[in-house]
Amino acid sequence: MRLHLSDGNMILETEIKFLAGIGSKRAEMLKKELGISTFKDMLYTFPYRYIDRTKFYKISEITEDLPYIQFKGKITRIENIETPRNKRLIAYATDNSGDEIQLVFFRGIKWIKDKLKPNIEYIFFGKPNVFRGQINIIHPEMETAGDENNQINSNIQAIYSSTELLKDNFLGTKAFNRFQSALLTLVYDKINETLPEYITTQYKLISLKDALLNIHFPQSPELLKQAQFRLKFEELFYIQLSLLRQRLNRLQKNRGFVFPKIDNNFNNFYKNNLPFELTNAQKRVIKEIRKDFAAGKQMNRLLQGDVGSGKTLVALICMLIAIDNGFQTCIMAPTEILANQHYQTICEFLKGIDIGVRLLTGSTKKSERKLIDNDLTSGKINILVGTHALIEETVQFDNLGFVVIDEQHRFGVEQRAKLRYKNIIEPHILVMTATPIPRTLAMTLYGDLDISVIDELPPGRKNIKTIHLFENKRLQLFGFMREQIKAGRQIYVVYPLIKESEKMDYKNLEDGYFAITQAFPPPDYVTCVVHGKMKSDEKDFSMNYFASGKANILVATSVIEVGVNVPNASVMVIESAERFGLSQLHQLRGRVGRGAEQSYCFLMSDVKLTTEARKRMQLMVRTNNGFEIAEEDLKLRGPGDIEGTQQSGLPFNLKISNLAKDGKLLEYVRNVAFEILNEDNLLELKKNSLLRETLEKNFRKSIDYSAIS
Numbered sequence: 001m002r003l004h005l006s007d008g009n010m011i012l013e014t015e016i017k018f019l020a021g022i023g024s025k026r027a028e029m030l031k032k033e034l035g036i037s038t039f040k041d042m043l044y045t046f047p048y049r050y051i052d053r054t055k056f057y058k059i060s061e062i063t064e065d066l067p068y069i070q071f072k073g074k075i076t077r078i079e080n081i082e083t084p085r086n087k088r089l090i091a092y093a094t095d096n097s098g099d100e101i102q103l104v105f106f107r108g109i110k111w112i113k114d115k116l117k118p119n120i121e122y123i124f125f126g127k128p129n130v131f132r133g134q135i136n137i138i139h140p141e142m143e144t145a146g147d148e149n150n151q152i153n154s155n156i157q158a159i160y161s162s163t164e165l166l167k168d169n170f171l172g173t174k175a176f177n178r179f180q181s182a183l184l185t186l187v188y189d190k191i192n193e194t195l196p197e198y199i200t201t202q203y204k205l206i207s208l209k210d211a212l213l214n215i216h217f218p219q220s221p222e223l224l225k226q227a228q229f230r231l232k233f234e235e236l237f238y239i240q241l242s243l244l245r246q247r248l249n250r251l252q253k254n255r256g257f258v259f260p261k262i263d264n265n266f267n268n269f270y271k272n273n274l275p276f277e278l279t280n281a282q283k284r285v286i287k288e289i290r291k292d293f294a295a296g297k298q299m300n301r302l303l304q305g306d307v308g309s310g311k312t313l314v315a316l317i318c319m320l321i322a323i324d325n326g327f328q329t330c331i332m333a334p335t336e337i338l339a340n341q342h343y344q345t346i347c348e349f350l351k352g353i354d355i356g357v358r359l360l361t362g363s364t365k366k367s368e369r370k371l372i373d374n375d376l377t378s379g380k381i382n383i384l385v386g387t388h389a390l391i392e393e394t395v396q397f398d399n400l401g402f403v404v405i406d407e408q409h410r411f412g413v414e415q416r417a418k419l420r421y422k423n424i425i426e427p428h429i430l431v432m433t434a435t436p437i438p439r440t441l442a443m444t445l446y447g448d449l450d451i452s453v454i455d456e457l458p459p460g461r462k463n464i465k466t467i468h469l470f471e472n473k474r475l476q477l478f479g480f481m482r483e484q485i486k487a488g489r490q491i492y493v494v495y496p497l498i499k500e501s502e503k504m505d506y507k508n509l510e511d512g513y514f515a516i517t518q519a520f521p522p523p524d525y526v527t528c529v530v531h532g533k534m535k536s537d538e539k540d541f542s543m544n545y546f547a548s549g550k551a552n553i554l555v556a557t558s559v560i561e562v563g564v565n566v567p568n569a570s571v572m573v574i575e576s577a578e579r580f581g582l583s584q585l586h587q588l589r590g591r592v593g594r595g596a597e598q599s600y601c602f603l604m605s606d607v608k609l610t611t612e613a614r615k616r617m618q619l620m621v622r623t624n625n626g627f628e629i630a631e632e633d634l635k636l637r638g639p640g641d642i643e644g645t646q647q648s649g650l651p652f653n654l655k656i657s658n659l660a661k662d663g664k665l666l667e668y669v670r671n672v673a674f675e676i677l678n679e680d681n682l683l684e685l686k687k688n689s690l691l692r693e694t695l696e697k698n699f700r701k702s703i704d705y706s707a708i709s
């Protein structure tokens with residue numbers, strides 16, 4: 001293998017096994033565990049924290065709540081402990097204060113035993129723990145004092161996250177320090193700049209090579225900050241540049257239908273059928289959409305609004321405009337229950353107005369399906385409501401002009417894209433979500449879409465009271481439920497559903513159903529069940545039974561999470577609430593509080609909770625605000641795990657920025673990108689050629705996310 005020393009880009013593509021000290025076997029591990037296969041991958045594997053190398057703790061100062069620390073010490077004795085179940089080695093280290101600390105090794109015992117010599121001063125690194133009242137450090141990393149000389153010097157030590165397997169093979173932080181040092185020595189001079197000079201100058205960014213050097217070996221705290229800023233800036237900037245450029249492209253390319261007029265259907269509905277005043281937020285969003293409808297460009301808009309904020313009605317009103325202009329419309333929902341409900345709601349709203357509304361789902365009968373197909377192509381159907389069934393190729397419209405996708409995060413990227421191509425000119429698209437996405441995440445995930453927000457609930461809604469209870473309060477809970485039922489209210493009891501073990505989930509639900517029917521025996525009480533394994537007509541039957549008020553209690557898995565509307569239900573009991581994520585809890589809670597009565601949400605949980613689970617419960621009790629919950633969710637769990645983005649995943653792999661923390665910077669660089677494109681939308685100016693090249697190189701393979709809807 002000849003290294004291409006002449007070209008920085010080439011050398012960075014070198015396989016990682018060729019780096020001094022790695023070799024094939026370790027290279028494989030690095031690839032498998034951390035996805036590192038080239039020099040570049042290694043260089044862009046950033047530390048997750050730093051420690052001050054000039055600070056050595058005294059053993060007496062070490063407490064369990066300290067993060068990663070370092071101290072100097074000598075080994076006094078070694079204990080080998082072997083029980084049938086576990087083997088471990090405890091080395092006792094002391095410093096000149098005479099205090100002692102335990103270093104514990106479970107693996108590589110023989111090697112460690114040979115390596116640790118008495119009377120030699122070592123530097124140990126690790127995270128202190130406490131076990132049976134004793135402070136210890138498990139698998140500390142170590143070096144002989146003075147051993148680190150052949151590395152790039154830095155007083156600030158980078159700490160890299162590693163995995164068990166890597167650590168077992170001595171690929172922990174110290175190894176990474178060595179690799180990065182070797183690598184930077186080799187490539188530093190050859191790292192090409194990736195931002196044009198006018199940008200680095202204007203925004204006071206240090207060079208890429210210095211940023212990479214200082215991120216791994218900070219030469220000073222100030223330089224570390226500048227390195228972080230430069231790398232985050234670049235990362236977020238290119239994402240925004242790419243998204244905004246796609247958006248511009250779309251706006252330039254995609255002609256859209258023009259819906260210039262407002263006519264009978266709309267006016268009729270507004271005058272005669274609209275049962276209440278629209279909220280200001282609803283009015284504003286309808287205006288935004290009307291503007292798009294008139295602009296001659298294809299609309300691609302995301303509508304965010306908390307549960308119960310009245311998105312369906314907004315969608316319906318916009319559909320009427322499309323229909324007034326001679327076009328067909330459709331609305332797609334992720335579950336049959338929800339599609340059914342939309343169908344009923346829409347029919348109810350449109351009573352007395354001559355508009356063809358039909359329902360198409362997986363369980364639509366063949367004969368009915370034929371009729372629908374006919375009426376679609378003949379244009380008799382104005383609104384088609386349905387599930388995934390809508391995207392099948394056999395579904396052909398005469399003139400589809402406007403598409404609504406409800407709970408859009410429940411659909412895969414391709415599923416959503418298919419609806420776009422149901423007409424020669426792409427129809428206008430409105431995707432709706434009740435899982436509020438924090439602004440920063442929305443800007444990254446949907447940066448190329450236009451976003452509308454309904455940030456106001458219809459008047460008269462009472463705040464839902466949320467109460468967190470342990471099992472010992474169950475009797476009181478049941479008592480309260482009886483009172484509510486007596487007062488005419490209805491109740492949901494929801495059990496968690498985890499895909500991996502459907503059997504167990506079902507058992508949870510069955511046991512729960514049994515317990516509920518014991519405590520609320522028929523004929524005084526009527527309880528029905530809905531879960532994912534039921535056939536859809538059984539589900540519908542149960543749901544309708546509950547919705548029509550015939551049942552007092554609905555026992556369900558989280559299939560009811562999405563969109564279901566039973567205004568008379570005033571109590572939501574969530575069992576094993578700790579097993580739900582925040583936005584799921586919020587969605588479930590949103591099933592109540594839809595009528596005039598005071599509503600309640602009970603979170604039943606185990607007494608033993610992880611810190612994170614406890615925080616989730618506390619937050620739910622504290623606030624009803626979906627956006628606040630979404631922001632917290634982002635902080636607690638990190639963007640990759642946010643519900644609603646799991647399916648689509650974060651389209652960009654962020655190596656250094658954190659959407660929960662770097663929101664301000666994200667907005668800042670979005671503006672920078674915006675201004676650049678404003679001046680030079682195709683990036684044709686000479687000063688922008690580096691931007692264009694870098695974009696094309698790095699984003700070539702990424703999916704066109706402007707097509708997500």
Ligand code: ADP
Pocket residue numbers: 276277278279282305306307308309310311312313434458459563565594
């Ligand atoms: P979501 O945004 O969660 O989809 P829905 O569209 O299901 O909310 O609306 C929730 C309920 O609020 C429905 O019963 C709907 O008829 C009602 N609603 C919608 N807009 C208004 C309004 N402006 N005033 C009063 N009630 C409204």
Ligand code: MG
Pocket residue numbers: 311312406434563
């Ligand atoms: Mg809805």
